[in-house]
Amino acid sequence: MTIRGFTIDGFLIALVLVVLAAIALPGPGATGGVLHMDAISTYGVAVIFFLYGLTLAPERMHAGIRHWRVHVAVQLCTFVLFPIVVLVFGTPFKSFIPSEVWIGFFYLAALPSTVSSSVAMTSLAHGNVPVAIFNATLSSLIGVFATPLLMAWFLSSAGVGMPLLPVIGKIVLLVLLPIVVGQVARHWLSGWATRHIKAIRMADRAIILAIVYNSFSDSILEGVWAGNEASMIAIIIVGVIALFFVIYGLMLIPCRLMNLNRADSIALLFCASKKSLATGVPLAKLMFGASPALGLIIAPIMLYHFFQLVIVSVIANREGRRALAVAGA
Numbered sequence: 001m002t003i004r005g006f007t008i009d010g011f012l013i014a015l016v017l018v019v020l021a022a023i024a025l026p027g028p029g030a031t032g033g034v035l036h037m038d039a040i041s042t043y044g045v046a047v048i049f050f051l052y053g054l055t056l057a058p059e060r061m062h063a064g065i066r067h068w069r070v071h072v073a074v075q076l077c078t079f080v081l082f083p084i085v086v087l088v089f090g091t092p093f094k095s096f097i098p099s100e101v102w103i104g105f106f107y108l109a110a111l112p113s114t115v116s117s118s119v120a121m122t123s124l125a126h127g128n129v130p131v132a133i134f135n136a137t138l139s140s141l142i143g144v145f146a147t148p149l150l151m152a153w154f155l156s157s158a159g160v161g162m163p164l165l166p167v168i169g170k171i172v173l174l175v176l177l178p179i180v181v182g183q184v185a186r187h188w189l190s191g192w193a194t195r196h197i198k199a200i201r202m203a204d205r206a207i208i209l210a211i212v213y214n215s216f217s218d219s220i221l222e223g224v225w226a227g228n229e230a231s232m233i234a235i236i237i238v239g240v241i242a243l244f245f246v247i248y249g250l251m252l253i254p255c256r257l258m259n260l261n262r263a264d265s266i267a268l269l270f271c272a273s274k275k276s277l278a279t280g281v282p283l284a285k286l287m288f289g290a291s292p293a294l295g296l297i298i299a300p301i302m303l304y305h306f307f308q309l310v311i312v313s314v315i316a317n318r319e320g321r322r323a324l325a326v327a328g329a
Contacts, residue, residue, distance in 0.1 A: 011205050012306050018209045019302075022216035022295075029217035037214035044207035045282040046174045051204050053182020054193050056137065067131045070268050073254045074113070074135040077247065077272035079146050082109040083154075085246055090239070097235060100296035103155070105239060107284065108300045110150035112143025114276035121312045125319035127266030135271040143279055144175055148287060170286045204278065211281050212298070219295030233299070240304040244311060248273045266319060270312060277305035 022029055031038040086109040094102045115136040122132035148167050186193070193200060251272045255265040280301040288294050 012309065014205070014209055015212060015302060015306070018213045019216055022213055022220055026217035026220040029213040030221050031214065031218055033217070037210050037217070041207070041211035041214045041282075041285055044210060045285055046178045048178075048204055048207050048278070048282050049175045050178035050182045050185075051200050052140070053179035054185055054189060055197065055200060056179070056183065057186075057190075058183075065134055067128070067134075067264060069258050070128075070131055070260065070264050071135055071138065073251070073258070073268055074272045075139060075142065077251055078113050078139050079110070079142065079150070081250065081272075082247060082275075083150060085109070085243065085250070089242075089246065093239075097232070098293075098296060100293040101232065101236065101299065104236075104297040104300040105243075106154045107147075107151060107280070107297060108240070108243075108275055108304055110147045110154070111275045111280045111283075111301060112147065113139040113271050114274045114278065114305075115140055116278075117309060117312070118271045118274050121316040122267050122270050124313075125266045125270070125316040126263065126323035127270065127319070128263040129267070131264060131267040132271055135267065136274075139271070140276065140279060141179075143276070143283075144171060144179075147279075147283060151287060167287050171283075174286060175283070208278060208281050211285050212302070215281075215285075215294040215298060218292045222292035232296075233303075236300055236303050237307070240300055241307055241311075244273060244304065244308055262323075270316070273312070274308055275301060275304055277301055280305075 027033055028035045029037045083106065086105050090102070090105055113136050115133075118136040119129060119132045123129050145168075148171060152167075248269060251269055254260075255268060260268065281298055284294060284298050284301075288297055291297070
């Protein structure tokens, strides 16, 4: 769907519909419900990361590998600057929100960058696409271990324990191993995967929607949203929009200090300011298990994902038109 120059992904609409379905009919999607969404979401995590490994083409990263300054800046922003900004700007306000939402904001900060939308938006803005591919892919691979380690540190510092070794074990079994198997399977299935990439993306997104439906259904039945749904959503929306613009503004500084050209700057800004819902939802399922508050924890990344796409879509369209105008002149 296209509205005045930017495209709204159908997946975003599906996310909204799934949350509304959880509000209206939480029973079928809850753990132990007739749809068995908990089983689908648990085992679906491995399917998601197998498909990621199957569609990950290492050769696409080669063209962008030499821009090491951009890579360092993006990864430091993704896994260092984001958490620092959340802690510095969010700590004074954490007493006004449920602890699960505060955990959710730090979880958002600890996630890797997203792959598909970073590359798509960089291409739309006529930025350096190989650099975007390299950084987004590298970020996803680093995030498999960096995100749990950051969350373990954050939760322990807040006095909330997280059994790190069992979580790492699950991640190795349900994330890393499926990625490796997917990469091995590319030897035989790369052509098939290329021909059926749309079906693979639909399967990937369907599993994410199942996890979201299960998480929000459990949260609603447990009453964790009771009495503050609208106000809490409004607070989270303000928080994620502010977080995006703070990060985006701060990353303009290394662009100028390194005297990057326009194409590299766009790749840096788009990759560094993005966070991955596709990684965040299944990882949250592994790290926080069947916690009834999982819906609250993933709410910040869901809303950040929505607004990052809307905002960056506007910026990318504007930059794309500017690039075409310069080329025409």
